[in-house]
Amino acid sequence: MTLFHLSHTDLDGYGCQLITKEYFKKGFFYNANYGLEVKLNLNKMFNDIEAYKSDEILFLITDLNLTSQESKDLNKKIDEMNSDGFNIKLQLLDHHGTGQKSAEEFSWYYLDTSRCATLITYSYINKELDGFSQETKTWLEPLIHSINAIDIWVDVGTSSFEFGKVLLSMVSQVKEVNAILFPELNREFRHFLLKESAKYINENSANIKLDNDVHFLKKRFLMGDGNDDTIDNLSAKYLVKSLESLKENLTVTYKGHKGLLTYTLGSISIPANAFLVANEDYDFFIDISRKGNTSFRADGKVDVSFIAQKLADGGGHPNAAGCKFDDFKESIDYNEVKKFIQDKLDSLK
Numbered sequence: 332m333t334l335f336h337l338s339h340t341d342l343d344g345y346g347c348q349l350i351t352k353e354y355f356k357k358g359f360f361y362n363a364n365y366g367l368e369v370k371l372n373l374n375k376m377f378n379d380i381e382a383y384k385s386d387e388i389l390f391l392i393t394d395l396n397l398t399s400q401e402s403k404d405l406n407k408k409i410d411e412m413n414s415d416g417f418n419i420k421l422q423l424l425d426h427h428g429t430g431q432k433s434a435e436e437f438s439w440y441y442l443d444t445s446r447c448a449t450l451i452t453y454s455y456i457n458k459e460l461d462g463f464s465q466e467t468k469t470w471l472e473p474l475i476h477s478i479n480a481i482d483i484w485v486d487v488g489t490s491s492f493e494f495g496k497v498l499l500s501m502v503s504q505v506k507e508v509n510a511i512l513f514p515e516l517n518r519e520f521r522h523f524l525l526k527e528s529a530k531y532i533n534e535n536s537a538n539i540k541l542d543n544d545v546h547f548l549k550k551r552f553l554m555g556d557g558n559d560d561t562i563d564n565l566s567a568k569y570l571v572k573s574l575e576s577l578k579e580n581l582t583v584t585y586k587g588h589k590g591l592l593t594y595t596l597g598s599i600s601i602p603a604n605a606f607l608v609a610n611e612d613y614d615f616f617i618d619i620s621r622k623g624n625t626s627f628r629a630d631g632k633v634d635v636s637f638i639a640q641k642l643a644d645g646g647g648h649p650n651a652a653g654c655k656f657d658d659f660k661e662s663i664d665y666n667e668v669k670k671f672i673q674d675k676l677d678s679l680k
């Protein structure tokens with residue numbers, strides 16, 4: 332069975348995917364917040380599934396409640412695909428009471444407000460599928476209980492609850508790998524941290540020990556087999572390596588000069604400089620935020636203060652500048668952002 336799994340963008344959502352990733356040998360993972368992100372990710376899943384028509388597919392949604400209309404649209408789409416020769420089982424596992432109407436209408440919409448989605452997903456695999464080995468259950472179950480405690484606010488004051496608080500903070504503060512540019516790596520990073528956290532859970536003062544070590548766990552992931560360094564430098568090196576694998580898709584141009592465009596990266600001084608040093612054919616680096624705040628960096632070949640000033644009355648100096656685009660519309664689609672910036676750069680020709 333091939334898994335296509337959409338889940339929320341918080342501790343509970345990633346906890347669900349940690350579980351399915353442990354169980355399924357073949358899986359594709361997606362994460363979304365509510366609203367437009369859900370629709371866009373569902374459309375991407377439908378497109379990706381096209382290549383697996385001969386497979387038995389589990390189309391799983393966890394820790395996300397759908398509106399009645401969203402549920403009707405999804406049900407219709409899956410029925411159409413199955414009528415066209417696909418073999419797709421649709422299953423939603425959630426605990427948000429706002430999905431009650433959809434749960435009453437569709438058999439595939441499982442709702443239980445008494446448990447977090449991670450615990451529901453774990454129970455589903457153990458009851459509806461072949462389940463986990465005892466070895467896996469031994470490390471996984473205590474972690475799930477901590478996620479459940481903090482997510483639905485039960486067992487307050489217990490060691491599970493306190494450990495869950497650290498997990499919640501740890502997963503929400505994964506900023507070193509950008510989730511829009513590198514969704515797979517960002518997800519892998521969070522899953523790594525969660526799985527490593529399970530090694531602490533039975534120790535005395537486990538929450539304190541984990542809280543003390545989160546910084547070092549992050550560094551271990553970022554350095555891989557390399558040498559130790561500050562987390563800023565490790566993040567920059569990891570980022571440069573990741574960007575180099577995607578740079579052709581992230582390239583924008585200005586009067587014959589090549590630049591790299593990132594979205595929601597933030598704090599680009601160190602990574603932008605590291606990328607430009609490592610890639611001599613690139614002359615400038617741009618990062619734009621969800622709100623249109625834009626940072627420019629260069630290596631002496633392009634005056635980015637001129638670009639920032641001409642594009643949006645920004646300023647700075649030749650190698651570091653910034654501006655804000657008031658006409659920028661937030662998007663989760665990088666290609667839309669790239670077109671916006673490239674059109675702006677082309678307007679200066």
